[in-house]
Amino acid sequence: MSVTPTRENAAQGTPLPGTDQPRAAPRAALLLIAVAIALAALNLRTAITSVGPVLGEITQGLGMTAVGAGVLTTLPVLCFAVFGGLTPMLSRRLGSHRLLVLALTAVTLGLVTRAMAPEPWLFLTLSVVALSGGAVGNVILPALVKQHFPHRVGLMTTVYTTGLAVGTAIAAAATVPLERATGDWRIALGAYALFGLVAALPWLLALRHEPAPGDARAALGVRQVLGTGLGWQGVLYFGTQSSIAYIMFGWFAQMLRDQGLDAQSAGVMLAYLTALGIPMSLVMPSLIVRVRDQRPFVVLFVAAYLVGFTGMWVSPLNGTWVWTTFVGIGLGSFVLALTVFAVRTRTAEGTAAMSASSQSLGYLLGGAGPFLFGLLHETSGDWHAPMAMVIGLVLVNLVVGLLLGRPRYLEDAIAAKAAQRV
Known part of the structure; x- marks a missing residue:
């Protein structure tokens, strides 16, 4: 999908010869996708930065050992590595829009269910579910920007990196006040699932604008x-x-x-x-x-x-x-x-x-x-x-x-x- 060219063209590659270009989306659809990208970016780090401020309360409440706490703090990079590497293959099979809906669903369900987990092993397992969604989003958002806004890469990269930074900062800064206001670290952690729920809604609407699959040989x-x-x-x-x-x-x-x-x-x-x-x-x-x-x-x-x-x-x-x-x-x-x-x-x-x-x-x-x-x-x-x-x-x-x-x-x-x- 394309929009009006700007000076950013000078910094962008031109399509390879023979590559079919998708038809331009209506302006309203592009606006919807831009908002959806910004909201999705807010969710990519909440499962990570919400844990650190209340790590002591989590380990005490679950009876988690020091080894378990070490595993919990290491899970993000492991999930980003494993699920990030699988994203291109999943995107080709499911479509980038559908995959992002599934990723946001995983973030939302993972955040809600791990907040209710009674045992350390279940908390860690459900953390993997939430982190897998963030890992997929990390990889797919730059591709969605390139796909839908090839001549606005700078602007839309600003949108999603700012959303990423804001979501990271909110989860780091608000978790302790939430825990103190509610008296429960579980509520403080689970509250960020609301971000994922809100972000998934515009992507459900954007499914109708999913581009047709390209030539598999170009993958x-x-x-x-x-x-x-x-x-x-x-x-x-x-x-x-x-x-x-x-x-x-x-x-x-x-x-x-x-x-x-x-x-x-x-x-x-x-x-x-x-x-x-x-x-x-x-x-x-x-x-x-x-x-x-x-x-x-x-x-x-x-x-x-x-x-x-x-x-x-x-x-x-x-x-x-x-x-x-x-x-x-x-x-x-x-x-x-x-x-x-x-x-x-x-x-x-x-x-x-x-x-x-x-x-x-x-x-x-x-x-x-x-x-x-x-x-x-x-x-x-x-x-x-x-x-x-x-x-x-x-x-x-x-x-x-x-x-x-x-x-x-x-x-x-x-x-x-x-x-x-x-």
């Missing part, structure tokens, strides 16, 4: 993506930025407390760091898609990281707001990592395949970061060794990003590789 799989250098660059870029982000979200407040900052102030700084994702999501996508070469953005984010981390290393309590701001700007690399799925592909199928490969393997890399960071802290007894690891990740992110940011397209790389085998 791309994860294996084809990983057969190219561009595909692996996407994996490593997404993986390194995810690892840095997970480390900051998991350890930032504790680092500041160990340096002498009180618990409340450390929590405020973490909330500020998280909230910086909202303006980054609002501003960056439209800028990123307006250029063919994204390497300047890679350098910008890395430079911000290095300023912030250097300040935290040398003088963490003098200029904490400044260092946190720079690290928050660096975390804008997440927006670039999501936007690049569209700007480095020519088709919605290519976007879905690159999104699946980058996110499935990338989240596995991202999940290892906090574990290694904590291990280095425990073995070294200070924060210098783990901070050195983070700076090393930033440098790898720079190298991979400079390769990924060059103006090329995944479909061309796959075609070139196939031609070499002939």
Whole structure:
């Protein structure tokens, strides 16, 4: 489906020769889909960020062991890897709209039922159900943007990344107040199912606008993506930025407390760091898609990281707001990592395949970061060794990003590789 072209065309790939283009949808249908994308994005992290603030209450209420709590905090990256990798195949069989309806249904049912679970194993199992929906949504939303808004990729990426950031922030900030107001952590966790219910309604209406299945021969799989250098660059870029982000979200407040900052102030700084994702999501996508070469953005984010981390290393309590701001700007690399799925592909199928490969393997890399960071802290007894690891990740992110940011397209790389085998 198409809309009126803009200057963003310069940053987007043109369809491959011979590819059938879907007919333009009515303006009202495109508006419905735009709203549906925004509402779906609100749900992709609520199952994750609602747990941390009441993890103590959950483990005590369920009698969950430390091992169970560790499994619970590891489940998101495992689910994102497994279910994210399956998404392109499921999308081809079910259709992208129907698959997203099922994903939002899984989020909604998972959140409601796990809040009522009486046993730890059942809580973990139903968490997998909720997280599977978020994993599918992670992969399918960039493809839906490319499919329905090929000439508005920047604008619509802004819409869904902002929705993602807002949903993440709401679940992180509102869970404790909900728990205190109701006196029940189960109600606080289950309340976010309302988001999924509301988001599913416009997608049910949008089912009538599901595009006809394309030529199955044009479908791309994860294996084809990983057969190219561009595909692996996407994996490593997404993986390194995810690892840095997970480390900051998991350890930032504790680092500041160990340096002498009180618990409340450390929590405020973490909330500020998280909230910086909202303006980054609002501003960056439209800028990123307006250029063919994204390497300047890679350098910008890395430079911000290095300023912030250097300040935290040398003088963490003098200029904490400044260092946190720079690290928050660096975390804008997440927006670039999501936007690049569209700007480095020519088709919605290519976007879905690159999104699946980058996110499935990338989240596995991202999940290892906090574990290694904590291990280095425990073995070294200070924060210098783990901070050195983070700076090393930033440098790898720079190298991979400079390769990924060059103006090329995944479909061309796959075609070139196939031609070499002939």
